[in-house]
Amino acid sequence: MRPTWAVKFRPTDAYFQGRTAILATKHGKEQVIAPALASLGVSVIVAPDFDSDRFGTFSREIPRTGTQEEAALAKAEAVLAQMDADLVLASEGSFGPHPQFPLLPSDRELILLVDRRHDLVLRGEVLSLETNFNHATVSDLEEALAFGARVGFPEHGLIAMAQANPPPNTPIFKGMQSEEQLQRAIATLQAYSPRIHLETDMRAHMNPTRMQVIAQAAAQLVQAMAQGCPQCGWPGFVACEKLPGLPCGLCGAPTGAIKANRYRCQRCLYEQVVPVTATVADPSQCYFCNP
Ligand SMILES: [Zn+2]
Ligand SMILES: [Zn+2]
Structure with missing residues (x-):
């Protein structure tokens, strides 16, 4: 095929303008997703009573099953089954070593748009090195605060547990954003273990850095939604x-x-x-x- 220098995208207003998308989240992701979708005339509302935690938590209580994409799709399907909706958004994050730079932690954020009216699934995805994803073993408040200083505490929340793989029925402290909460968690957990496990709370509402990466993924999704195929007009004409x-x-x-x-x-x-x-x-x- 002979290369051409620019794509003549067809407009996609007829697909999305004036519609309402239901967002499967309970962690405040609408703050960054709703403004992005508003640029296409789509309003975003949060699914009422949606418990995304039953699809897996970062804090160990419930392991996530399947791939990141399967997890996001499962959330979207659950909302479609439970509500009279034909446009649903679901987002899913994944943290770990960067595929090209294994010594650096990375955040991969995926947002899916499932459109039942047009039988269409579009995605926004970003792999970012901008993350505070980290953990440490500490034995007192001083060490805990030193770790906190490296990971943006208290604006970014922390999670504490007795060990990295906590024994059943031991407490897990989530969403800690003050020195007092940290002190209380350490005192309680030291009844189980002299050295305790601390990690960054990666839930979106506890992690402004992650929220920014979700905003970038939302921008990618909006771009996919807006780029109609030059031949048939179908949204999602992306590289x-x-x-x-x-x-x-x-x-x-x-x-x-x-x-x-x-x-x-x-x-x-x-x-x-x-x-x-x-x-x-x-x-x-x-x-x-x-x-
Ligand atoms: Zn050369
Ligand atoms: Zn086409």
């Missing part, structure tokens, strides 16, 4: 594949740097290859000039 091979600026050999993005329509499978703005790669990325 689905990165094509390496940008030529080296010194010797012209293809490098691992991205030279273009391939866009594809989910419905009619129309494709378009869009070159990146750079025409050559830095020689430091060349297999020959910088082996």
Whole structure:
């Protein structure tokens, strides 16, 4: 296929304008998701009585089952089953080593939009190194506060338990945002273990850094919603594949740097290859000039 320089997206107002999306959350994610969707004329309301914790918690009580995508879909399906809704949003975060930089913690945020009226699923996804995801073993308040200072406490909440894998029926303290709460947790938990486990509370309402990454994922979703296929108009005409091979600026050999993005329509499978703005790669990325 001959590359073209820009995609002529078709407008998608007819799909979304004036609709209401139900958000499956109980952790305040509407703060960042609702303003993003408002730009497309979609209002967001939080599913009443929605207990997202039964789909898994970060604080160990309930393990999450399946992949991040399956977990988000399960939340969306639950809302669709329980309410008379045809547009649902669900979000799911996942924390762990960055796939390319395993020494650095990362936050992968996924937001799914499930549209029953059009039988359409769209996604926004961001992998960010901006996270305070961390843990420590401490034996007193001083050590706990030193850990807290590294992870943005008290604006960011903390979780405490006797051990990283707490024995059944031992207390877990969540959402701690004051020195007094921390002190009380340590005193209680030291009845079980002299050294206790502390970790960052990753629930969105306890973690402003995570909330910002969720906002970025929401922006990605809005972009997917707004980009209609040039051929059939279906929303979600987004880059689905990165094509390496940008030529080296010194010797012209293809490098691992991205030279273009391939866009594809989910419905009619129309494709378009869009070159990146750079025409050559830095020689430091060349297999020959910088082996
Ligand atoms: Zn199409
Ligand atoms: Zn080269």
